[in-house]
Amino acid sequence: MTNEIIAHRGWSAEAPENTLAAFRKALDAPYVAGLELDVQLSKDGVPVVIHDFTLQRTTNGTGFVKDKTLAELKALDAGIWFGEAFRGEPIPTLAEALALAKGRGTVNIELKTAGHMYPGLAEAAVKVIREAGMEKDVYFTSFDHLVMLEAKSIAPDIRTGLLVGGRPIAMKYQFEATGADVLSIAYPYITPELVKETKELGIGLFAWTIDDVERIRAVAALDSSIAICTNRPDRAREALGV
Ligand code: G3P
Numbered sequence: 726m727t728n729e730i731i732a733h734r735g736w737s738a739e740a741p742e743n744t745l746a747a748f749r750k751a752l753d754a755p756y757v758a759g760l761e762l763d764v765q766l767s768k769d770g771v772p773v774v775i776h777d778f779t780l781q782r783t784t785n786g787t788g789f790v791k792d793k794t795l796a797e798l799k800a801l802d803a804g805i806w807f808g809e810a811f812r813g814e815p816i817p818t819l820a821e822a823l824a825l826a827k828g829r830g831t832v833n834i835e836l837k838t839a840g841h842m843y844p845g846l847a848e849a850a851v852k853v854i855r856e857a858g859m860e861k862d863v864y865f866t867s868f869d870h871l872v873m874l875e876a877k878s879i880a881p882d883i884r885t886g887l888l889v890g891g892r893p894i895a896m897k898y899q900f901e902a903t904g905a906d907v908l909s910i911a912y913p914y915i916t917p918e919l920v921k922e923t924k925e926l927g928i929g930l931f932a933w934t935i936d937d938v939e940r941i942r943a944v945a946a947l948d949s950s951i952a953i954c955t956n957r958p959d960r961a962r963e964a965l966g967v
């Protein structure tokens with residue numbers, strides 16, 4: 726068994742993050758096992774794929790994602806900021822991203838929300854996943870652990886992961902409370918003790934976001950079951966020798 730390589734926001738070092746171009750490039754690489762992407766809701770309740778709560782950094786728009794209808798978001802250019810070659814690349818819907826990935830890899834769907842910013846996000850995303858018939862191919866993850874609890878209660882058949890950017894606190898309690906399946910953690914916090922504890926709890930481990938060959942090797946050496954989330958799948962391939 727070799728560590729899985731997951732393309733963070735798609736192959737985001739070589740194509741604009743969270744676009745179909747970035748997802749396509751990642752899925753075309755035979756050694757990439759899946760995608761990570763970020764999901765929010767348009768004003769009219771459609772799950773769309775974009776990282777920031779605001780539009781300025783990765784599109785030619787301004788303001789908040791949540792204040793724009795799908796039609797308004799679709800009129801924006803999410804590729805030109807990255808390079809002329811990507812001019813006209815749109816913000817994808819979750820449905821479009823899943824259609825592209827179907828049969829080609831897993832999809833780690835990060836629900837980007839905090840403090841009830843997007844009521845109904847989990848429910849809307851579950852509907853899209855069911856319509857795509859991809860319940861077994863996806864994971865939900867979020868820094869908002871209450872949303873993971875909500876997702877699990879709406880769709881117990883879809884795997885969930887608790888995102889943490891530091892040392893996990895009361896891990897056993899959190900996993901018992903949420904029924905989550907995976908710990909998705911900033912890679913510097915992965916230690917042999919943490920790996921042991923997750924194994925004892927029977928939960929999976931995702932490491933993000935590692936773009937350096939030596940660091941990928943070091944994390945992979947801790948356990949072959951740790952999924953490596955990277956902006957640079959080519960470097961992960963080099964590190965893992967796959
Ligand atoms: O999957 C984990 C990672 O994507 C979380 O951080 O800011 O890149 O969404 P961020």
Ligand code: CA
Nearest residue numbers: 761762763835
């Ligand atoms: Ca993310």
